[in-house]
Amino acid sequence: MLAKSYGSSVFGVDANVITIEVNVSQGTKFHMVGLPDNAIKESEHRIDAAIKYSGYKMPRQKVVVNLAPADVKKEGSAYDLPIALGILSGSEQIFTEELGEYMIMGELALDGTLRPIKGVLPIAIEARKQGFKGFILPQENAAEAAIVNNLDVIGVSNLNEAIGVLEGTSDIKPVEMDTRDIFFTNINDYEADFADVQGQENIKRALEIAAAGGHNVIMVGPPGAGKTMLAKRFPSILPPLSLTEALETTKIHSVAGRLGANASLIATRPYRAPHHTISDVALVGGGGIPQPGEISLANNGVLFLDELPEFKRTVLEVMRQPLEERRVTISRAKVSVDFPANFMLLASMNPCPCGYYNHPEKECVCPPGSVKRYLNKVSGPLLDRIDLHVEVTPVSFDQMTADRKAESSETIRTRVIAAKEVQKERFEGLEDIHSNALMPSQIVKEVCVINSAGKALLKNAMEKLGLSARAYDRIMKVSRTIADLAGSEDIKIEHLAEAIQYRSLDREEWAG
Known part of the structure; x- marks a missing residue:
């Protein structure tokens, strides 16, 4: 007898429906076709044990399982549950007309219990799009899938519970989540706050400018000056995620399997800090x-x-293109996948190998030329994509023991949001441009107009400080953001100054 169930495969951050056809007929042996990977091929043994443990029999007949479309490679162990249900239906051990009404995914343990899977959110979105009645999946993933409305999300803990849902003998109710309530409840749930940071007012100011204009930042300073501490608090001053951004972010983390059990919507801006031993594939995907990498x-x-x-x-070097295009394309012989990569780059470094070049108290012990060689490890094209160079001092x-309460992240973020609103109006109608940092050169000339005094100051700075030509556009964009924070329509001379x-690393004499 032929039975059909439905699962899904995820490519990039989108899902496709996979039809699982099971035919039980006269003969012997178990056949799995449709380009399954090793994890799916091995499912025969997991399914055999799970079916027996659940009180049913694995048919001793010819069983053919086809994963359609047959020319698309499938991977992972999440097809265990729909294959098992298809076998039980095809061998007439269970009787249900609703097998084809549900999207079904889950990995089976040998005792029939279900283990959590990844990529649940895009699968749930596709299930609703294709008109499925519901989605049967492991209980640990139910909260994540329930973000999608107008879809019955049914979390089950074992094979018998899934059978009960299909046969109508189970009292398990669909999981219901108020997506908007979750989103707005957790939208400001950051662990770290700028109110905890004493001193470093100039660094906080630079990070506020970066947040307001979407500028990339590099902080240069000795060990223990507070670079990492400030970086951890940076997301707390960024404008809150929109619901659309939250769903997009959650989809990426779901595909990568980074949400964890019983997780739902990601409501705060992600903060990723990979170790410097990371490979280029792990970074870009x-x-x-x-699969998505750290930049996604x-x-x-x-x-x-x-x-x-x-x-x-x-x-x-592999970050250069994603920083410009705000997405990364991973190409293979048979497939090409786009992952979003609209992130802000925040970097830090010591000024030299020993860490104490330009330190106010400690002496640098690096040999001549080593400071320049250390800086040259970071290529010019990458530095060209970083708008603000900030020197951090201990x-x-x-300052550390002062009683004065530092400004909170909420206060700073209020100013950042106001500046963002100005930019939203400025770039309305322009595709892919929503912040000052993304302005191309032609728009910089239109938006960043300075008077004769400003031009004289900029010319003098470039000549006296030895600023490179690439610094010009960056200075104009940053000064436009500073003016937006000040509520000024014009870029004034103090904004330029x-x-x-913030162009320390462009100065010819910086590294000696």
């Missing part, structure tokens, strides 16, 4: 069936690269 997991949030020169050169004892000081 890849694999036989491409940081989508709509922050990617923090600590000790930037210690990263392999090839790892840093906090004094008096502040922007100029």
Whole structure:
């Protein structure tokens, strides 16, 4: 007898329906076709044990399982449950007319219990799109899938419970989640706050400018100056995620299997801080069936690269295109997948190998030329994509022990949101441009107009400080953001002066 159930495969951040056809007929042996990987081929043994443990029999006949479309490679163990239900239906051990009404996914243990799977959210979205009545899946994944409305999400803990749902003998109710309530309840749920940071007012100011204009930042300073501490608090001053951004972010983390059991919607901006030993594939994504990397997991949030020169050169270079295009394309012989990569880059580094170049108290012990060689580990094209270069100095004892309460992240974020609203109006109708940092050169000329005094200041700065030509556009964009924070329609001379000081690494004499 032929039975059909439905599962799904995930490519990129989108899902496709997979039809699982099971034919039980006269003969012997178990056949699995439709380009399954080893994890799916091995499911025969898991399913055999799970069916027996659940009180049923594995048919001793010819069983053919076809995963259609047959020319698309399938991977993972999440097809165990729909295959098992198809076998039981095809061998007439269960009787149900609703097998084809549900999307079904789940990995079976040998005792018939279900283990959580990844990629649940895009599968649930596709199930609703294709008009399925519901989605039967492991209980640990139910909260994530229930983000999708107008779909009966039924979490089950074992094979018998799934059979009960299909035969109508179970009293398990669909999981219901108020997506908007979850979103708005957790939208400001950040663990770290700028109110905990004493001193470093100039660094906080630079990070506020970066958040307001969407600018990438690099912090240069000695060990223990507070670079990592400030970076961890940076997401807390970014504008809150929109519901659309939250769903997109959750989809990526779901596909990568990073949500964890019983997780639902990601309501805060992601913060990713990979170690400097990371490979280029782990950073940008890849694999036989491409999976998202760190830059996609940081989508709509922050990617923090600590000790930037210690990263392999090839790892840093692969970021150049995603930083410009805000997406990354992973190409294989038979498939090409796009992952979103709309992140803000926040980097930090020591000024030299020993860490104490330009330190106010400690002496640098690096040999001549080593500072320049250390800086040259970071390529010019990558630095060209970083708008703000900020020098971080250690906090004094008096600042650390001061009783004065530091400004909270909420207060800073209020100013950032106001500046973002100005930019939203400015770039209304322009595709893919929503912040000052994304302005191309032609729009910079239209939006960043300065008077003769400003031009004279900028010319003098570029000549006296030895600023490179690439610094010009960056200074103009940053000064536009500073003006937006100040509520000024025009870029004033004080806005330009502040922007100029954020180009430390462009100065010819910086590294001696």
